[in-house]
Amino acid sequence: MLINDYTSAAAGSLPGSVPLFWWQGWSTRWYLTSVFDLKGFSCQEAGLFVVVRRESDGQCTPMMVGLADNVSDDLYGQFGDALLRAIKAGATEVHVHLAESNAQRREAAMEDIAAGWQMPMMRPVVYA
Incomplete structure (x- = not known):
């Protein structure tokens, strides 16, 4: 399945096989957002992510929201310490939003979701 030029792990599967979630x-x-397991997750696109703990009743509890120039690399690299804390608190999923057309719109979406759920925001480090 092609999602904003990103081929998901479910490529070649039946349509609708990538779970979706609305924040x-x-x-x-x-x-x-497209829902992925944190284990082995890969998305080389710029986007917005929400790290999530899935509750026993199926509800999603957001642990952190962030921006990334390369979602999986930044999530595991730049945000590794925060990600480990979220995993220790039960996080198992990453929800990825790739629909915003530019960095300013991704920033606004991240701030909107973070404010709505009162959670910390993660921004990539920019080296000058």
Whole structure:
């Protein structure tokens, strides 16, 4: 399945095989995300991510939200310490939103979701 030029792990599977989840921001806007297991996750695109703990009743508890120039590399590299804390607190999924067309829109979406769920924001380190 092609999602904004990103071929998901479910490529070649039946349509709809990549689980989706909607996150609502403080503004009441909704953001569609693709749901992936944290183990072995790979997404080389720029995007927004939400690290999630899936509860026994199926509910999603967001642990952190962030921006990344390369979602999987930044998540495991730059945000590794925060990710380990989230995993210790039960996080097992990463929800990825790739629909925003530029960095400013991704930033606004991240801030909206973070405000709506009162969670910490992660931004990539920019080296000058």
